[in-house]
Each structure stands twice: as structure tokens, then as C-alpha cells.
Amino acid sequence: MTSAPIGVAVIGAGMAGRAHCAGYRMAPTLFDPPLPPVRYVSVIDANAAVAQDAATRYLYEEHGTDWRALLEDDRVHAVSIVVANQLHREIAAALLAAGKHVLCEKPLAPSLQDATAMVAASQAHPDLVAATGFVYRRQPAVAHIRDLLETELGEVSHFNGHYWCDYARSADVPMSWRFRGGPGTGALGDIGSHLVDLAEFVCGPLVQVSGGTFTTKVTERALPVGQTYGHAKAELSAVREPVENDDVATFTGHFASGAVGTFSISRIAPGNPNALGFEVFAEHGAAKWTMDRMSEFEVIDNLRGDGNDGYRTVLVGPAHPYIRNGVPMDFPGTAFGVGDLFGYQARAFLEAVAGIVGGLPAPAGFVDGVRDLTILDAVTRSAAAGGAVVDVTPVDIAVGIPVGVAHV
Template sequence: MNASIGVAVIGAGMAGKAHAAAYRAASTLYAPALPPIRLVAIGDVFEPLGSETAQRFGFERHVADWRDIAAADDIDVVSVVVANSLHREIVEGLLAAGKHVLCEKPLSDTLENARSMAEAARRAEASGTIARIGFSYLRAPGIAFIRQLIDDGRLGEVLHFSGRYWTDYGSRTDAPISWRYQGPNGSGALGDVGSHLGYIAEFLCGPAREVSGGRFHTAITERPKPLGQVVGHSRGGATDGTAPVTNDDYASFNAEFAHCVGSIEVSRVATGHPNTCTVEVFGSGGAARWSQTNPAQVEVMLNDEHADVAGFRTVALGPAHPHYAGGWAMDAPGVGIGQNDLFVHQARALLEEVAGLPAAQSLPRCRTFDDGVHSMEVLAAVAESARAGGAAVAVG
């Protein structure tokens, strides 16, 4: 086991802060204990934000250039949490420098770049360097419990999947233009939150084979130019000028998975839904649903109930369910968990692998860059379907 592990985060925005906080807390979860985790550096070109984030989460320093992190002898593990178009250069540079990498989803801005990153990851792995992608929702106990209900047969044959991820960070017209609103269709709401639903659906229903009915819509076609740096989903501070929005505010599609069919709908203009991710699985023996709105519970319906009390029951998640026991300081039912916790479990899983803990004693490993490429192949098929008027398109 490593004597200690030095970590850094490149990107100090909203998701970057989640990674920074996760590394700070990761050593407090589960057993066996990790080696000491050193919080070394936050990298961000915007100095005020980077310095504030480093101080807030207890990192030793802020650097403006990611190359300084690549060259640093005291850093072993790096999270890359910046605009998708920047992923390839940074990740490939870090891997070449021998750093273990956790990259946010989607893996990159184009399939060509993602495939190059996956090839670089395979080369790095040959020398013992780990490259993983963050599919954080696979850490949700509720989603893992639904998978357990499928695997043990309690839901019977899986018949239908429904997924919705509604957000409203783009529903205000004063939200300034940023990289999130620029790029081809498929890089907007679909790439941002639809990528989450894609890997969740495949985790529950098997690999996506074909998509159809692809549809994109841009509800707000131009946005104000910002006065300064745009951080996260901030609003205001805009000039009188505007810039066009070139990608999707809304996306939907149908899919054929290995075990069933399903539908997915995503939006960043769903006013009143700040972060509503909802998944439902319907089977011949019952059904189950989970929502980020109430992430510490799952609703389950089983066909073996008496007819006069048939219906969904609410199950409070606790130590009897996956990823729960030992996962928090208070791991009792009803205490509550949230999306921030998923990042902590994700960081813990990566650090366990870097530390050399056996897989049997660890959380499920983070997914590989090849998984990240496949996820992008699903999104690319949706975009192709939309261009073709909703036609069916094979994945991959």
C-alpha cells in the first residue's frame, strides 16, 4: 500500500468543488483505512476562484496552469473537472506524466477525442497508471438496490425503463453564455445530464443497442455575454451584447437495451426542477422507482402483494442496502444522503484502487475510459437519430 497519496483537482467550479470536498472526506468512509491523503493543489486559470477553493477545502496551494500539476512530484492523483473540450489535452498530458486520473463525464467533446483518450489510458495502464471516468450516480444506494431487485428476480423480467433528468439552470434568460451553451446539438442538456441517464439506464437494463426518436430543442436561442468569468450556473453580470446558443436545451429519445426498451427525457429549462433525476423500471414481477429529490428512499411494488394492498411501498434505505453500511458516520436508515455523498464514494473507490486495496475489499471500481467512449457513442447515436428525423440508429 502507498505510504501516502497526494491529490489535486483541475477545475474549481461547482463540480470541481464537489471533487475537492470528496477527497477531503474519502478517508472517513469504510474500512480498511486508506493511507494518508494529502490535499495538494487546486488548478484553475481564474486565480480568485482557484485560491478560494484551495483555502476552503484545505488544499496546500492553487496553480493556474495544469502543467504545473503534471510536473509536481508531490501529486499522484488528479481529478479533471473542466470544460469538455479541454479534457483531452489535460488528461493525456497527465497520463504521460504518470498521474492517476479521474475525468468527469462526458469523457470529451467529440468521439475522436474520447477514443484518443481511451487509447492513452490503455498505454498508461500498461505501466500501472490508472485512468477512470466519474459515473457518480452508480454510487447511489437506491440505484444499486434497484439493480439488486433486478438481479435477484424480484422484479421479474424487465419490460420497460423510463428516465427523466429535469434541471432549470438554463431557464432564466439572464443566464450568461458559457461553454455549456455552445457546441453542436447533443452537447447541451443531453451531454450534461443525459449522459448520467444513459449510463444509469445501461446499468439497470443492459447495453443500449439502438436509439430512435432523437429530438433536440433550443428554447432560448441567445444569451447575454458575461462581464467576467462565468462560474457554474451563475446568472447576472452581463453586457448588453448577446451570443447565440448553439446546442440543446431539451432532448429526448427512445432506446432498445439488452433487456428491455425505454425512453429518456432531459432538460435544462424545466422551470421549478433544480435537479430532478428520476428513474423507473417496470418488470413482470413488479416495479421500482428512485429520484434524486428523495435519494434516501426507493419506491417498490411487487406483484405478490395482496390485491387489496397492492401498490408502491416506500423503502427507507439503510445498512441492508448496497453501499450503505459503513459508508457514512451515521449509517442508519432515515439519516439521509445526497448527491455530494456520491462524489465522496467515487473518490473513495478511486483511492482504494490507487492504494492497491484488493477489489474484494473495496467499493466497485470506477468505470474505464472505454466505458466513457461507449457512453459517448450512445449520445452520438441520439444526435444522428435527431438529424435523420428520429430514425433508428445502431449504437457504436
């Protein structure tokens, strides 16, 4: 363990980038043991005004527009990459080569080829932490349901998950990188990557998918006048471009345990700004959770079989993961939000950077990011083949890449 200060920087100051900025600010206030001192060095964004705004709000020392300035900055030790997916590979490889620890947002890359190259870059520097931002693993109710399955509820028969959003419902939402990249890089890659990781986090590895189906309802969008961030509307130009990826994705999956999974993903679901949720049915009970009510979950356990079995609602509190010392008022029934999860993620990342043992569960690694992409790739191949059954390519943990895939 090191007690030396850790200098942090964030590349990308849009919606998720600000969450990373805030997460690093929260991290030293959470849990035990104490972190080494954290220095908030820089926020980088292509838009100087956006970078300056985030640096000012979250009390970072400076801001800039060129991420390459971080490579030779000895003050910076750990960096979040929160930009368009197609930029991840170049930035991550350069940061790792410069000796920086990296936390890269999901999906790890726009393709398996790029992701395996990122793993190779990380393995060339085994002393550095290379993490993938699957933040919903840090959700207290989800982590507790996972524990319940292992200790009480027993073998899973069925996982039914959805991630429904409405950020792309309107045709007036401008064209951006989110709508480019080909089949599987739309709703599936953007939000489905979270759902797939959550399913494996709760139920174990998927080995096969089938029934892959993609739908694109808004087939073209206008380019914005100027730069846009997040999912906000903007002034539109007269220039229109075709949407290259999926608005809706559905598929069925089979887990190594023998359980089946059903998955529904949409970015055009009215009335669902951020509706991630699932039900899981097991041998001795069941549980369900939704982001709409993220501070609680429902569970059936101690089955009686006398007609009185049913779900009971459990309010998340200090008896569950992440709550004790994880919120300012760690008392049963107090609310928390997605922003807190970014604090937990930043804390886990910085603990790994500092070499702290016995703290939070380690952050997801680049290998986890590759694993997620192998499943998205299998779903995409299933959809291209009319819903055909496709085996999920296993990832060779020893080298961190899918079996039979070469480093690029």
C-alpha cells in the same frame, strides 16, 4: 496494494470541482480497509481567487492557475479533471504521460474522436487508473434497485427515465461553454450523459435508439462581464452569441435484453433544480426513484394479484449499498446528499490507485465514458435524421473504442 501516501490535486474549482475537493477529504473517513495516507496538494483554476478559495476551504496545501504545473510535481499522484469538456483530452493525455492517475468528469470528451484518443492515451499506461465521473452509480437506492432486479424483480420490460433541470430556463443566464458545441452537446451531453449511464447501469446495454428530438428555446445569450462558474447568473455584456446546442432532448431506446427505454432531458424545466429519476418495470415487480427524495425509493415485489398490490416506500439504511460506514450516522432513515456520492466516488478511485482489493466497486473507466458517448452520438444522429432508428455502435472492450473507429 501500496501503503505509500497518495497526493491528490483537482483541476477546476467551480461547482463540481469543489465537490471533488470535498470528496477527497471525505474518502479516508469512509468504509474499510483503511486507505493509505492522502495528501491534499493543489487546486488549479483559471481564476486565481476561485482556486485559492477552494484550497482554503478544503485544506489543500496550495493553489494555482496553470494545470501544467502538476505534470512535474512529484507530490501529485492522482488528479481530478473538472473543467470544460473541450479541455479534457489535452489535460488527460498530458497527465497520463506524466504518470498521474486520472478521474475525468463526464462526458469524457466533446466527441467520440476525442474520447477514443483519450482511451488510447490511457492504454499506453496500463499501470495507471483512468476513470470517468459517473457519480450517480454510487447512489445507494439506485445500486440497491439494480441488485433487486438481478435477484428478485426479474427481467425488465420498460425503463422510463428523466433528468430535468432549470439552470438554463432564464435567458438572463450568461453564455458559457455549456451552450456551445453543436447538437447533442447541450442538455443531452451535460445531464443526459448521467441518465444514459444510469439506464445502462440498471438495465444493461442499449443497442438501438430512435425518435431523437432536440429543442432549443433560448436561442441566444449575452456574454458575461468577467468569468462565471456553475449555473450562476452574472453581469451581462451587450454582446450576444447564438446558442449552439439543445435545451431539451428526448428519445426512445432498446436494450439488449429486449426492454424498451424512454428518456426525457431538459435544462429549462421550471421548478426542477436537479430532478434525476426513473421508473423500471419488471417481470415480478417494479421500482422507482427520484433525486428529489434521494434517501428513499419505492418498490412493488411479492405480487399477490388480489387487488392489494402497490408501491411501498423504503427508507435507505445500512442494509443498502454505501450506507454502512458511508455516512457519519449510518442509521436507517438518516439523510445523505449528492456530496456524499462524490465521497464514495473518490474513495473508489483512491482504492483503485492504491490497489486495494475487495473494497468498493471500481469506478467507471474511460471505456465507460466512450460507451456513453456512442449512445449520445446515436441519439444525435437520430435527431438529425428526423427521429430515425439508429443502431448503437458497439464498443470493442479489448481496445476500448467503438467498432470500426480508428484511434486518432
